[in-house]
Amino acid sequence: MQVKQKVYELYKGTVERVTGPRIVSAFLEKGVLSVPEFILAGDNLVSKCPTWSWEAGDPSKRKPFLPPDKQFLVTRNVPCLRRAISVEEEYDAAGAEVVLDDDEDGEGWLATHGVHASKTEEEEDIPSMDTLDIGKTEGIKSIPSYFSAGKKDGEEEDDIPDMDTYEDSGNDSATAQPSYFVAEEPEEDNILRTRTYDVSITYDKYYQTPRVWLTGYDESRMPLKPELVFEDISQDHARKTVTIEDHPHLLAGKHASVHPCKHAAVMKKIIDVLMSRGVEPEVDKYLFIFLKFMASVIPTIEYDYTVDFDLGSTSR
Amino acid sequence: MEARAAAAARPLQVAAIGCCAETGFWDALRRLKLDVLGTDDSPIPITGYYTPRQYEKIASLFRICPESILPPSANSFGDRNNCPVPGTLVNTNNKRGFQNLDRALLLKAEAKKILHDITSGKVEQDPALLLRFLVISFADLKNWKVYYNVAFPSLTFDSKITLLSLKVASEVLSQDEAASLSKAFTEWRKSSETTVVPFFLVNIPPDSSATIRQLKDWKTCQGNGQKVCFVPCIFISYFCWMSSDKSFRRISLFTNYSSCISLIMCKYLDVLMQLLFGFYDHGNRGFPGWALRNYIAFVSLRWKIEKVQFFCYREKRGHPDVQQSLIGEASFPTPHGWDDPGYVPEAIGWEGETAGKESKEKKPKEIDLSSINPASQDEEKQ
Numbered sequence: 216m217q218v219k220q221k222v223y224e225l226y227k228g229t230v231e232r233v234t235g236p237r238i239v240s241a242f243l244e245k246g247v248l249s250v251p252e253f254i255l256a257g258d259n260l261v262s263k264c265p266t267w268s269w270e271a272g273d274p275s276k277r278k279p280f281l282p283p284d285k286q287f288l289v290t291r292n293v294p295c296l297r298r299a300i301s302v303e304e305e306y307d308a309a310g311a312e313v314v315l316d317d318d319e320d321g322e323g324w325l326a327t328h329g330v331h332a333s334k335t336e337e338e339e340d341i342p343s344m345d346t347l348d349i350g351k352t353e354g355i356k357s358i359p360s361y362f363s364a365g366k367k368d369g370e371e372e373d374d375i376p377d378m379d380t381y382e383d384s385g386n387d388s389a390t391a392q393p394s395y396f397v398a399e400e401p402e403e404d405n406i407l408r409t410r411t412y413d414v415s416i417t418y419d420k421y422y423q424t425p426r427v428w429l430t431g432y433d434e435s436r437m438p439l440k441p442e443l444v445f446e447d448i449s450q451d452h453a454r455k456t457v458t459i460e461d462h463p464h465l466l467a468g469k470h471a472s473v474h475p476c477k478h479a480a481v482m483k484k485i486i487d488v489l490m491s492r493g494v495e496p497e498v499d500k501y502l503f504i505f506l507k508f509m510a511s512v513i514p515t516i517e518y519d520y521t522v523d524f525d526l527g528s529t530s531r
Numbered sequence: 532m533e534a535r536a537a538a539a540a541r542p543l544q545v546a547a548i549g550c551c552a553e554t555g556f557w558d559a560l561r562r563l564k565l566d567v568l569g570t571d572d573s574p575i576p577i578t579g580y581y582t583p584r585q586y587e588k589i590a591s592l593f594r595i596c597p598e599s600i601l602p603p604s605a606n607s608f609g610d611r612n613n614c615p616v617p618g619t620l621v622n623t624n625n626k627r628g629f630q631n632l633d634r635a636l637l638l639k640a641e642a643k644k645i646l647h648d649i650t651s652g653k654v655e656q657d658p659a660l661l662l663r664f665l666v667i668s669f670a671d672l673k674n675w676k677v678y679y680n681v682a683f684p685s686l687t688f689d690s691k692i693t694l695l696s697l698k699v700a701s702e703v704l705s706q707d708e709a710a711s712l713s714k715a716f717t718e719w720r721k722s723s724e725t726t727v728v729p730f731f732l733v734n735i736p737p738d739s740s741a742t743i744r745q746l747k748d749w750k751t752c753q754g755n756g757q758k759v760c761f762v763p764c765i766f767i768s769y770f771c772w773m774s775s776d777k778s779f780r781r782i783s784l785f786t787n788y789s790s791c792i793s794l795i796m797c798k799y800l801d802v803l804m805q806l807l808f809g810f811y812d813h814g815n816r817g818f819p820g821w822a823l824r825n826y827i828a829f830v831s832l833r834w835k836i837e838k839v840q841f842f843c844y845r846e847k848r849g850h851p852d853v854q855q856s857l858i859g860e861a862s863f864p865t866p867h868g869w870d871d872p873g874y875v876p877e878a879i880g881w882e883g884e885t886a887g888k889e890s891k892e893k894k895p896k897e898i899d900l901s902s903i904n905p906a907s908q909d910e911e912k913q
Binding site: 264265266267268271273290291292293294296409411430432436437438441465466467468469517519521 | 549550551553554555557558559585586588589591592594597608610611612613720848849850896898900902903
């Protein structure tokens with residue numbers, strides 16, 4: 216396995232070296248991105264979703280075809296409150312089906328339950344991207360236990376404005392311990408400890424698409440073993456399309472990555488769906504569509520890809 | 532007992548900061564140690580990265596990453612999601628050396644630097660100095676392990692900070708004020724010059740067009756900056772505002788003298804509230820972030836303000852969040868002795884240390900670097 220991967224990487228690296236980066240747009244025809252389009256789409260993502268930023272990465276790993284300060288995109292400390300694996304189990308238990316009407320050739324890449332999950336969880340977090348509902352939205356069913364978990368979190372957050380509830384504990388601690396110090400847990404249930412992820416997007420020159428990388432941290436903010444990252448990946452994709460590799464712009468550590476071999480095909484499919492609905496997606500929105508698609512692979516990692524505008528120009 | 536008597540007043544409690552030390556940072560330290568430092572274990576200046584809370588569910592983390600291995604002066608990395616903060620790294624050569632470090636003394640030394648930066652006025656030029664941090668470590672390179680602890684030194688004095696009020700910003704501000712403040716913050720966060728500045732002045736004048744200024748503009752905000760001028764300034768600005776025609780007409784409607792006075796008193800309080808000491812708050816939920824303590828100490832010691840109105844700035848997915856940003860007031864009677872040149876302030880701030888427990892045998896955090904060991908990469912193990 217390891218050897219095979221190494222040989223493959225060597226091959227891919229060689230091809231990348233001898234072929235020039237894509238310059239001509241083939242976004243609508245093939246679902247791929249040229250280098251200038253990647254930068255354009257990245258700039259747009261950073262401006263609309265400021266939790267994302269461009270970064271330079273390690274200078275020794277700099278890709279000459281990208282600007283030095285815009286090598287890859289990253290968003291950090293993204294909450295991941297639940298394991299994808301448990302969400303799926305509950306989803307299946309609830310009898311919901313994974314439906315994808317548009318995916319007639321049975322490619323099965325776009326399992327819709329991930330998209331559903333993120334929708335049911337936090338309605339305010341994901342403003343409507345109605346134009347982008349690839350699956351049948353009628354298929355969405357509520358996941359009872361998922362709802363209740365969300366509600367619990369909601370209740371905790373609702374406590375915030377009500378400062379009076381903390382008053383007693385404040386008084387107690389004034390006598391019991393130094394008053395200035397709130398340790399990690401003033402009250403155990405007041406602090407939410409959760410896994411977090413650094414999510415980065417690099418440009419894959421070979422496949423001419425963006426590529427997502429995940430660096431996980433456990434509840435006590437220590438690096439998460441890559442094997443454990445698989446718990447946060449939709450089981451249709453874990454260990455198949457998600458691999459553990461070196462990051463193209465960082466020196467240290469192994470990172471999980473969603474392999475980009477089918478990205479262009481899926482993006483092309485989404486673009487076709489949009490076009491058939493009379494929406495011609497603009498290339499600077501590529502990453503919003505792409506991240507929405509990625510949410511089906513990593514449904515519980517709550518990175519931001521909020522859009523409150525049209526995805527493209529409506530031609531009809 | 533006293534706290535109970537004074538209704539809402541209570542000791543200020545703040546939320547501790549959590550540090551996320553990336554594997555890449557330790558890898559960078561490993562290289563530095565092998566290539567440059569050798570057995571030299573003297574403290575080295577490094578950079579940490581701070582950010583206001585971004586997701587409503589969780590607090591943001593203080594970050595040390597590969598870029599951190601350089602001091603801020605030699606480090607160009609920084610953006611809206613990474614406000615550079617100066618720190619100190621003490622990396623020992625062996626485990627015993629690590630265990631024998633005098634943590635309390637090291638912390639005090641950093642606190643002394645913070646106090647010096649406050650009194651010398653350096654903080655006005657570079658407010659991130661208030662967030663100074665300390666890392667102690669033992670990089671066990673033979674076994675690909677690192678043991679470390681992180682501290683965020685916070686000054687403590689013989690007088691305590693009392694919290695007088697604390698509310699979410701949307702409860703305190705009118706809709707217009709909230710909207711104009713959000714606009715001002717969006718601009719502040721867009722500018723590459725100001726977005727990395729975690730402490731600032733928030734001005735919400737009665738005409739509702741809020742502005743955010745740098746700490747170094749304090750004097751221009753406040754005339755000659757003396758405390759004695761603070762109140763007269765407010766009166767002047769109030770009367771200036773009153774004579775602006777729109778408001779003047781409103782005032783002239785009052786024929787009853789006494790109600791006019793009460794309006795003035797009421798507006799006077801409003802005006803008092805208009806200048807807030809704002810900072811990027813890393814926390815979520817109902818406690819102000821750790822940074823507030825040193826900030827209040829700074830405002831009190833440097834500008835002699837004993838009652839501080841503060842603004843805890845938080846974001847929701849990268850945009851200003853008035854629903855969860857906090858506005859509060861704290862009082863801090865001037866402590867004694869701090870202006871003595873030989874004075875060494877007390878400090879708290881070791882990460883994970885719970886209050887009241889004087890445990891010197893603090894457990895270090897342990898990080899496994901075997902994933903970056905080239906020798907182990909070919910083996911399919913663990």
